Amino acid sequence: MSDPQAGAGTRLVEMRGIRKSFPGVQASDDVCLSLDSGEVLALLGENGAGKSTLMNILAGLYHPDAGQILVRGRAARISSPRDAAALGIGMVHQNFMLVDSMSVAENVVLGMKGLPFVPDLRKVKAGIRELSERYNLRVDPEAYVWQLSVGEQQRVEILKLLYRRAEILILDEPTAVLTPQESAELNAVVRRMRSEGKAAIFITHKMEEVMTFSDRVMVLRRGKLVAERRTADTDPRELARLMVGREVLFCVDKRPFSPGDCVLELEGVRAEDERGLPALDGLDLRLRSGEILGIAGVAGNGQRELAEVITGLRPATAGRIRLKGRDVTNGSPLSLIRSGVGHVPQDRSSVGAVGDLSVAANLAMKGYRSRPVSVGPVLRPSRILELAKRLIAAFGIATPSPQTRVKFLSGGNVQKTILAREIGACTSLLVAVYPSRGLDVGATEAVRKELVAQRDAGRAVLLVSEDLEELAQVADTIAVLFEGRVMGTFPACEADPETLGLLMSGAKKEA
Amino acid sequence: MALHFEKRKSASTAALFIVPLASFLASLALTSLLLLAFEVNPAATFAAMFKGAFGSWRAFTETLVKAIPLMLTSLGVALAFKLRFWNIGAEGQLVMAGVAASWVALFWSGWVPGALLLPLAILVGCAAGALWASVPALLKTSLAVDETLVTLMLNYVAILFADSLYYGPWRDPKGYGFPGTAPFPKEAWLPRISGRAHVGLYFALALALVLWFLLNRTRWGFELKIIGSSPRAARYEGIAVERNVVLAVLLSGALCGLAGACEVTAISHRLQQGLAIGYGFTAIIVAWMSQLNPLAIAPVSILMAAILVGGDQVQMKMGLPSAMGQVMQGMILFPMLAGSLFTEFRIRRSAPRAGGPAPGREGAA
The missing domain is CATH 3.40.50.300 (P-loop containing nucleotide triphosphate hydrolases)
Structure with a gap:
């Protein structure tokens, strides 16, 4: 000793x-x-x-x-x-x-x-x-x-x-x-x-x-x-x-950024995490149609809670959330789904998808409430299968069959399944939390392309990511989250690593 | 060569049929060992059991008499189990329904038209079963109280409550001290088909179809499936988890309640000792053996009832304890639980090492 x-x-x-x-x-x-x-x-x-x-x-x-x-x-x-x-x-x-x-x-x-x-x-x-x-x-x-x-x-x-x-x-x-x-x-x-x-x-x-x-x-x-x-x-x-790291930041070519009307607006939103500690601490945010707003920040600074508050899964303890001008603060998850909000959740295996159910069932989980998948209270299995086959082809989901249980798919294919379903259900706003986390290069590319396609189709996309490269490539605007607050917002092309790093570690308020 | 368990990518259809059958055969083998220990001939015993359950029309109707409450309670239990709500209170729900149906049959006849007495007795019975099941359902969804304990304990509350009624205020004054109420008026008797087998059989078969349709072909069934697989995912999909759990458990209690209402209105025609003889517990075995599939519940219930009825015969013919029927039920459950492994997994023999004979071959030659 x-x-x-x-x-x-x-x-x-x-x-x-x-x-x-x-x-x-x-x-x-x-x-x-x-x-x-x-x-x-x-x-x-x-x-x-x-x-x-x-x-x-x-x-x-x-x-x-x-x-x-x-x-x-x-x-x-x-x-x-x-x-x-x-x-x-x-x-x-x-x-x-x-x-x-x-x-x-x-x-x-x-x-x-x-x-x-x-x-x-x-x-x-x-x-x-x-x-x-x-x-x-x-x-x-x-x-x-x-x-x-x-x-x-x-x-x-x-x-x-x-x-x-x-x-x-x-x-x-x-x-x-x-x-x-x-x-x-x-x-x-x-x-x-x-x-x-x-x-x-x-x-x-x-x-x-x-x-x-x-x-x-x-x-x-x-x-x-x-x-x-x-x-x-x-x-x-x-x-x-x-x-x-300096080398990771660059802008890629995509259709010019031409935002439309304001889709999502958060004003002084507060929320608590599971332990009752403040997770969102008076957060302000604005997101327009045709815009991808990237949320940068170190994990655990309120990202999950932000997505959950917007999608009705977590109560806001203060503040206002407006979707296309309508107050949706503390709306039920179902009411937000009905207003066309899609959500790719952080926890894809236990929240976003149900492993014990088939790919077809997972793909139908948002659309089953209406025609053509169901008529009144009765489901139509042939239409579920049809829908599944169409989405599997459109999104290139690699699965032995639509009946295969989702737990046997790779992470990338589970994510594509979720994305296919959520994009189908989304008409106004798509909230994607770490959508490419843990995916291989091909799947990551597919996910990012899909997000950009949604933006080009005139929807608003909220992209939470810890990958600055992804944000720089995909997002139009970047907001930095630290301890439940937005430290700064700027166009993605103007973001430099030093400022981002400082904001992400809470060392500096926006100048 | 080593044996490996390998997870099946999709449940094998063949395994769904073969595994219960193989489990049943394994349980026969296990029971044989036990019978040999009692120094009786297993083949003769099984033959006597089979004869006791199916040997004559009368025997078959008696088997059906036991199969009906088993089917109904098993449907109820299976529905709750689909949601991972461990309702082991079917027995209590059955008893409370028996009590409620008896109440209607005994005390409403004065002011209700005779033709309505039977339907009312059955409906109130179902409602009582649902009400009894609502207690654990609400406790679980509002306060996260474990439903296993609550449903189990409420069985004893229900059984003792029924006891207290037919030993106490409801006892038949002309019953020579027999623990039971006065007989119901004839209008409250559920019609019988043959022997003691009654129209509850039609209820059970129809409800099995209805439940299958509900679970597999409706939006509600789809929601229940999601809730049962992952409540968090269900919430994220905008499904009202708590409300649906309560609704499904109410339905589960009502199904178990129907069993109790049929027992008192069709078999005993009064509330008496012997209503709670374990159908609600055997239903748990039936539900698992049927893999929670409503359509499988009818044949499996008849099989289980046959073991019960046959077990009684064995007692008389072979001089064995009547508990042998229950022992066999237990003996079935173990291979079933082990067997469920094979519907999820398959055994694969690992291939011998490439480029040479399998190790150990040379030594053996």
């Missing part, structure tokens, strides 16, 4: 040439990383840049395809979180790994090695209290996890690691769930740990967090390490450019 009193400079972790691929994605591509004691390192990057993958490898959850990990100078094989814990490495995941029905003390010792059969919880509680005091992490060891707020639960996760004498802490998007005050407190905890010679790695996409928390920052993009800077030697502007 290293001497806890050692000052900065002792090399704690070294990762060399780490590679890891998932089907279709190179999540880590020859990444090297080092961490010294008494240091706080920030990993910065967009969604899918490979930050979490890299840290999951260090924490023993994933096994690298290639590469070497050295801990305190010695080659380490980390094949489980337990191995990682034995080396003093611990990770606080974005989704906490706590047992709701157990107390804080029980959670802290849960799964610990070398515990007696009946643990002495009094000793554990005393230990927790001591740690709580030392790091100013206020948690009652007797409380049950379900009683705790999200911020308190995070403290339990950190205590859990400290109790196990972790010296290398990995925090995955730690402030995403915290209030500003709690973030400041977390910063204090990390500083205290640093002063004791421990080290921390932050996964983040927020510029502000990088600047205040870290000593050094590594920028990842598409699985590759693109830059490394001392935090003191860089600024948000440079980091934003590095994070987004």
